[in-house]
Structures are given as C-alpha cells and as structure tokens.
Amino acid sequence: MPELPEVETVRRGLEPVMQGARFAAVEARRRDLRWPLPSDFAARLQGQAVTGLVRRAKYLLVDLSSGEVLLMHLGMSGSFRVAHDCGQRTHERTQHLTHDHVVFHMSNGARIAFNDPRRFGSMKLIRRAELEQEPLLRALGPEPLGNAFDAALLAGACAGKKTSLKAALSDQRVVAGLGNIYVCEALYRARLSPKRSAATIATRGGGPNERAQALVEGIRAVLNDAIAAGGSSLRDHKRTDGELGLFQHHFAVYDREGRRCPRRGCGGTIKRIVQGARSTFFCPVCQR
DNA sequence: AAAAGCCCCTGGACGC
C-alpha cells in the first residue's frame, strides 16, 4: 500500500492521539512482523510519553521520553486504526480485527491497532543518539517535498546511472518516498517515458536539464495533490479513522491500461509494461 | 560499486 502520501496521511491521523500521550499498555499479539519484535518491546514502550511524531520517506518515527525512537514501516499492507478504549459502545469500537498484530493503549484512552495481513511491515526501537547511524535510514535520499530537493540534486543522483528512469525514481537512495504508483504518475506529469535512461535527465556534467526540472515539479505536485486527498485507497490503505483516501480517482495512468490518456489533445492509450518485475503504466504518445 | 534477482506473506480477482 503505502507510499509517501499514505504514510503522511497516517502520520497526521496518529499525531493528535499520540503526541503528548503515554503508552499505558502495549499488546504485541504477534511478534513476527518483517523482523521479530524484541522480547522487551512492550516493556520499553510502556510508560513512555510521545514527544514527537515525524515521517521520513515511508517510515514513521515516534520520539519517546526514554530517549528511544520507535521506527515503523507499513510495508505493503500495513495500516493503523484509532479507536477509544473508554466511552459507550466500547465493545463495538474496539473489536479485534484479524491481523491486528500490535495494539497501543494510550493514556488518553486511544486504542491504536496496527493491522498488517502480509506482515511486510516492521517496528524497531533504537536509541535517538544512534538515529544517524541507523542502517534503514542512512542511505535514504532527499525528501521530495523538502527544500533541498531540486533539479540539480535529482540530476546529480541520476547522472551516470545505467538504469531506467522508472527504476531510478523507485530507488529510495535517489529520492525517498516514491513507490510504484507515484513514480508512474510523476513521470506522466513530467511527460517523460519510464523507459528513458535515467542519465538523460542530467547533462554530461551531471547538472540538471529541463527534464529534471519538469520531473521535480511533477513529483512535488502529485505528492501534494495526493496528500490533500488523504492518499490513495486501493486494497488496504485506510486512514486512521477508517475513511478511504480519495486520490485513486485522480490517477492519470496507474492501473488504467487501455484507457484513453487524459491529457487534452493527446489521444494516446495507456500502456502497461513490466520493469523490474513490477507494472509500469504510461502514455507512449505524450511521455517521451 | 551498481544492478538484477529472490524472497518474505496473505488475500483478492480471475479462469476453469
């Protein structure tokens, strides 16, 4: 499921119920997520206050009063659902869903359940002082919505690459947070073919060209639009309140094989190809 | 070092 807009939507849903609250109790109903949870996982969270909740790429980082950071990734099918432990209709609101693997009971009465059928998601506790050295975060490229991300940076990261532009944008070391959907949609907005060599958005010296600029604008625009819509809901993604994101209704190319290209005057037909064992959707007429 | 495969896991859609 979740790419940057969905993870950001989850972060915004969790923030009001986590920020400033303490972990009153933690249930690790299954410890075999992507990696096993440590045996003292619940004990290290219990009693800690949340002092911050930020997103980095597709990771969520929960700052704890203990000086540790709870690092979480939703994998392909992870989601959070917020309910309340107290109040009437408690039974109905807090019913257990299949694949609720971890449940946080917060001091403010919020019950936060992490649900993940495929268990590609992960949770990890690390010392805040060691965040810089964390292997999962260390190699991540720039935040696409951050100030540092621009055409020069993207062109520099693509210069000399032997891979396709699709593969380069999917590489979290080049730019952090895009996945299969938003790579396809960003390339569409920039009118660039996913098959194009990544190196062609840089000049010989590694500097940016007009394609890099268009791509940066396409990436930022599609991510901002998707966040504003609450992300995309295909199979799994739901917001923390259980509502669906709406951006899937605005896909130009993703999962639209055979449909007419929505660009005015284009008239092309959306095509599906396979790159790196994953589907790519694009318009072969206006994306070059 | 970079790039390409392999694999983790469950469930939904589809064809027969």
Next chain:
DNA sequence: TGCGTCCAGGGGCTTT
C-alpha cells in the same frame, strides 16, 4: 462452490 494461478502499493539481502 471449489480449486489453482497470478498479481498486489515495499524493501532487505544475495548474487552477478
């Protein structure tokens, strides 16, 4: 209705 097959929004690890 029941099966088998394929596919899915990610990314770490291993192999080339």
